[in-house]
Amino acid sequence: MKTQQRRGSRERRSRHTIRPLTVVAALAVTGLALAGCTGQGSGGGSDDQPDASGKVTLDFWNGFTGPDGPALEKVIEDFNASQDDVEVKANIMPWDTLYQKVLTSVAGNDGPDIIAMSASRMPQFASQGLFEPLDDYYSDAGNDTEALATAAVDASVFDGVNYGVPVNFTPMMMYYNKDLFTAAGLDPEKPPTTWDELASMVPKLTVDENGDGQPEQFAMALGDHETVPVFASLLWGTGGSIANDDGTKSTLGDPESIEALDFWVSLIRDQKATQIGMSGADADKLFQTQKAAIEIVGPWMTTGFDEAGLNYGLAKPPAGPTDEAVLADVVSMGLPAGTSDAQKEAAYEFFAYWNSVEAQTTWSDGSGFPPNRADVADKVTASPYPAIFGAAEVTDVSKTLLPGVASGGPIMETIFNPSVQKALNGEGSVEDIFTDASAQVQAELDK
Amino acid sequence: MAITATRPTGAGKPTGPGEASTASARRRRPVNTRRAATWLLAITxxxxxxxxxxPIIWMVFTAFKPESDIVSAPPTLWPRELTLEHFVEVWDRIPFARLYVNTIVFAGSVTIISLLFDSMAAYALARLPFxxxxxVMVLILLLLMLPFQVTLIPLYDMLNGLGLTNTLPGLIIPRMTNAFGxxxxxxxxxxxxxxLEEAARVDGASEWRIYWGIIMPLSRPALLTLGLFHFQYNWNxxxxxxxxxxxxxxxxxPAGLALFMGQHVVEYGLLMAGSLLAMLPVILFFLLIQRSFVAGIATTGLK
Amino acid sequence: MLPAPVLRERHTMTTTAERPAVKLPPPKRRRPALRVSGRRSLTAWLFLTPTLLILIAFTVYPMVQALYLSFTDYNLIRAAEWVGIDNYTELLSDSAFWNAFGNTVLYAVVVTPVTVVLALAFALMLNQAFHGRAFARTAIFLPFIVSLGIIAIAWAFLLDPNIGLISHWLSLVGIVPEQGWLSDPRYAMAAVMIVGVWKNVGFYMVIYLAGLQSIPVDMYEAARLDGAGVWQRFRNVTLPLLSNQTLLVSVLALIATLQAFDQIYVMTRGGPFFRTETLVMLVYREGFQELRFGYASAISFVLVLFVFILSMVQFGYLRRKQVTY
Incomplete structure (x- = not known):
């Protein structure tokens, strides 16, 4: 019955419809042909091998999508112009995308030749066999690695073997909005230098004008996920940490760690020192829209904040009651396992150039990052920021988070950050949450 | 449900038998009530x-806002200041034209080839006893339920072995047929x-002729509908x-636009301008086949 | 065999296929029945060849590979190492798995019926004739054809507690969240659910619209003459006659919800503290972040099994309620 009712309308339509389908078939064939052509053009040949002239091309994957990208490309351009043997091509993509693609690409044929990544993620990939050991780079005196900051070099060591050469090394600094300080009746030239000073400023800097319980302005912009691990670095202020120095034992449940966590969780929960649940990007937006007075972040934000016309100052992050330690972020570049000798040699040439006096000056001037070597500090003049971020009083107390711990990434993303979020949401006491988390960290370290 | 009560008003052109104006309804209900109901319905x-x-309107307006306006409080829907810079810059920042061509070739050929192969298989399953x-039917249903993420890595390994990664054929070939289709x-x-086909069969027409000459023309709306489905899925x-x-x-x-979603810096203006330009072909496709669309689905319930 | 009821077609063709060809008695055929049937069977396989080749090579084979990997330890760089059923036993005691399982079920149990009911309501509404109908139809359908990965960024921005438009508008009427909608464990799941409904409701609405338009008018007339009211007509005519569409829509919706990924990945990354982590999210995290592709495969096979069983149950249930006319 059903079909009979419908047939009428369909038959009326059925007579004149063959032509489009022929067209469709024709298109299908052309589509295939087109696809074939395009594919061959770009992906077919491997350009990793030296060509007739003996030139080696290196595909350099990195995540400098921000304002630092052009500075990186400038250095690469200079390098390519400086010699005839090696050509480096930058492939810039968001870090997220890079981590997502790096494994399949290295397993594949068309992968990168040089991979930059956060030094904190390097041990994880190195432990899986992704990276080539680079110890011979450091043992070659010609590469002038002695001049580099030790913390920058050591950040990529896993199990006694160095798998990376630093791209950048930078401490996180405290940005503070001078206008908001003035408005709160605080001296815009006196940012907090200790936790206690900061805590006393929070009630003035967190503003809830209409009294609805949701502040219009926060004292701080502090992200708790997908961010540089500022929160974790706060544990250092009381002598706490996530794990001991050699990464064998969890210290997250230790009294020192709990003390720091208690301090910050109550500051945030009771005083509403910051918006809860922000990612790093959210925190940046909060500070940029002048809805937060203080943010601790790297030099890559200077461009955005300058463009937004913020009147801000930069200072060393406040010191904790017992210790003063500043989080440093290192990006290193490594070579995929199985790199041929010819390519390795070419890559080493680039690494040495990257960390040369000339290149580091260009890099710091263009990006605002402090140089990887102290001896170029006085040559960097175009940007004021390298000097601020690279000031000895800051770099001397800088350290990286969980260096050389293979499970550092998973520990941060699946244990520490979620635990902080739980604590900030009041899902249990700080002590319970982090004692439990500590056991999980230990399990990860034991793997 | 009150909605069914306001059935045909005779105002618009009825588009289906279910809507045909009914005289009895008109007789029973006062004109005013019906008019009010129609208005209420229209407004709702x-x-x-x-x-x-x-979200789409926001996307459009955001594409025309300067970056500093996008990230400022309090938010507004309407741009405080209009700019075309994102639409210009997007072509410089990523190989936009190249990506466009790639996407057209990828989504276009997947759609066309998949329609051909899907319909051939469907013809066999629906019309040819074997x-x-x-x-085969169980296999198809099983594959319909398979999350794509499951096979992603082995599939990548295999295409890599064939030297097809990083090529358009590598993108296209595994998608040339589709369980849902x-x-x-x-x-x-x-x-x-x-x-119709029985008559043709009696006249000695080959199965291919019946499939291509009778079934396919009859199925135009369904093919267009499925075409839109395939096209938007692969395009996006x-x-x-x-x-x-x-x-x-x-x-x-989409992979090119993902480049604007940095971890520290999301470039909303560029992302939205690029996405807007990227959306146009799909919307165009939809508007072109809109008429056939409902008809295409009309008879495709589960039997 | 498990899916037998699914495949029992009302068409006579299927039954003839399973019987010997002698049963085919077309009086007018010029050739012997046996040969005709054999030839048509061959033709059928010919028609299926391209599809089967592609499916077997690019879906079935990788699926078998993935099944094999689920019994190994594999990181993509080193060769897979056989570990027997270790991945599956680990999974049973993995709280992350059970959390994701619970979230997936919650998401599916809420989003599937809400989407289906809303789709039906919209279809009933937009099956009426009034000015602005074309606009409303297009507007409701449009989300279905835009990229969820990108539009989810727009959603996340709109829900931003400080500079998001929706948050701003809600605050004007006094609804102020303590924190961002997406980072609040009480609302994050609801937010990604809303986006899930928003994305697909238009497609299902169109399926229902199509169904509504194929309901013969005289059936309503007959019901009306019998004195059936609006509700009765809906209950006794519309709903039963839409049962085909309801079956299609709910099976598709269930499969889609059990595989929810895109907007969750963009909007919450499974957070806050895994409150929105679904099974596919977990598969992604175990694979691409923790580099445990063997374990990730094991999780995905449990998901496949789960989807399969649920779909079969649903088929069976809705099928029994189906009415033919």
Missing amino acids: SIAIGLLMLL KGRAV IFFLTQFFLSLPKD DLLWPLVMSSSVETSTL
Whole structure:
């Protein structure tokens, strides 16, 4: 019955419809042909091998999508112009995308030749066999690695073997909005230098004008996920940490760690020192829209904040009651396992150039990052920021988070950050949450 | 449900038998009530429509805002200042034209080839009795339920072994047929009347002639509908081109646009302008086939 | 065999296929029945060849590979190492798995019926004739054809507690969240659910619209003459006659919800503290972040099994309620 009712309308339509389908078939064939052509053009040949002239091309994957990208490309351009043997091509993509693609690409044929990544993620990939050991780079005196900051070099060591050469090394600094300080009746030239000073400023800097319980302005912009691990670095202020120095034992449940966590969780929960649940990007937006007075972040934000016309100052992050330690972020570049000798040699040439006096000056001037070597500090003049971020009083107390711990990434993303979020949401006491988390960290370290 | 009560008003052109104006309803209900109900219905629907469109409207306006205006408080829907810079810059920042061509080739050929292969398979399943039909049907249903993420890595390994990663054929070939498409068309073909083809069969027409000359023309709306389905799915797919192509030149638009979603800096203006330009072909496709669309689905229930 | 009821077609063709060809008695055929049937069977396989080749090579084979990997330890760089059923036993005691399982079920149990009911309501509404109908239809359908990965960024921005438009408008009427909608464990799941409904409701609405338009008018007339009211007509005419569409829509919706990924990945990354982590999210995290592709495969096979069983149950249930006319 059903079909009979419908047939009428369909038959009326059925007579004149063959032509489009022929067209469709024709298109299908052309589509295939087109696809074939395009594919061959770009992906077919491997350009990793030296060509007739003996030139080696290196595909350099990195995540400098921000304002630092052009500075990186400038250095690469200079390098390519400086010699005839090696050509480096930058492939810039968001870090997220890079981590997502790096494994399949290295397993594949068309992968990168040089991979930059956060030094904190390097041990994880190195432990899986992704990276080539680079110890011979450091043992070659010609590469002038002695001049580099030790913390920058050591950040990529896993199990006694160095798998990376630093791209950048930078401490996180405290940005503070001078206008908001003035408005709160605080001296815009006196940012907090200790936790206690900061805590006393929070009630003035967190503003809830209409009294609805949701502040219009926060004292701080502090992200708790997908961010540089500022929160974790706060544990250092009381002598706490996530794990001991050699990464064998969890210290997250230790009294020192709990003390720091208690301090910050109550500051945030009771005083509403910051918006809860922000990612790093959210925190940046909060500070940029002048809805937060203080943010601790790297030099890559200077461009955005300058463009937004913020009147801000930069200072060393406040010191904790017992210790003063500043989080440093290192990006290193490594070579995929199985790199041929010819390519390795070419890559080493680039690494040495990257960390040369000339290149580091260009890099710091263009990006605002402090140089990887102290001896170029006085040559960097175009940007004021390298000097601020690279000031000895800051770099001397800088350290990286969980260096050389293979499970550092998973520990941060699946244990520490979620635990902080739980604590900030009041899902249990700080002590319970982090004692439990500590056991999980230990399990990860034991793997 | 009050909605059914306001059935035909005779105001618009009825588009289906279910809507045909009914005289008895008109007789029983006072004109005023009906008019008020229609107005209420119109207002409610338009409000719902606007609400549904909000993210897309926001996207359009954001594409025309300077970056500093986008990230400022309090937020506004309407731009405080209009700019075209994002639409200009997007062409410089990523190989936009190249990505566009890639995406057209990828989504276009997948759609066309998949329609051909899906319909051939569906014809066999719906019209040709053969041993093993049940097995094939179960296989198709099983594949319909398989999350794409499951096979992603082994599939990548295999294509890599064949040297197809980083190429458009590598993107296209695994998508040349699709379990949902086969399922959808099988259901549609099952609902088609059989007398035409029986007559043709009696006249000695080959199965290919019946498939191509009778069934396919009859199925035009369903094919267009499924075509839209395939086209938008592949046009918008992110994970597949992202994993398959290591260079942006062999990638597609969504993977290229993902480059604006940095961890520290999301460039909303560029992202929205690029996405807007990227959306146009799909919307165009939809508007072109809109008429056939409802008809295409009309007879495709589950049998 | 498990899916037998699914495949039992009302068409006579299927039954003839399973019987010996002698049963085919077309009086007018010029050739012997046996040969005709054999030839048509061959033709059928010919028609299926391209599809089967592609499916077997690019879906079935990788699926078998993935199944094999689920019994190994594999990181993509080193060769897979056989570990037997270790991945599956680990999974049973993995709280992350059970959390994701619970979230997936919650998401599916809420989003599937809400989407289906809303789709039906919209279809009933937009099956009426009034000015602005074309606009509303297009507006409701449009989300279905835009990229969820990108539009989810727009959603996340709109919900931003400080500079998001929706948050701003809600605050004007006094609804102020303590924190961002997406980072609040009480609302994050609801937010990604809303986006899930928003994305697909238009497609299902169109399926229902199509169904409504194929309901013969005289059936309503007959019901009306019998004195059936609006509700009765809906209950006794519309709903039963839409049962085909309801079956299609709910099966598709269930499969889609059990595989929810895109907007969750963009909007919450499974957070806050895994409150929105679904099974596919977990598969992604175990694979691409923790580099445990063997374990990730094991999780995905449990998901496949789960989807399969649920779909079969649903098929069976809705099928029994189906009415033919």
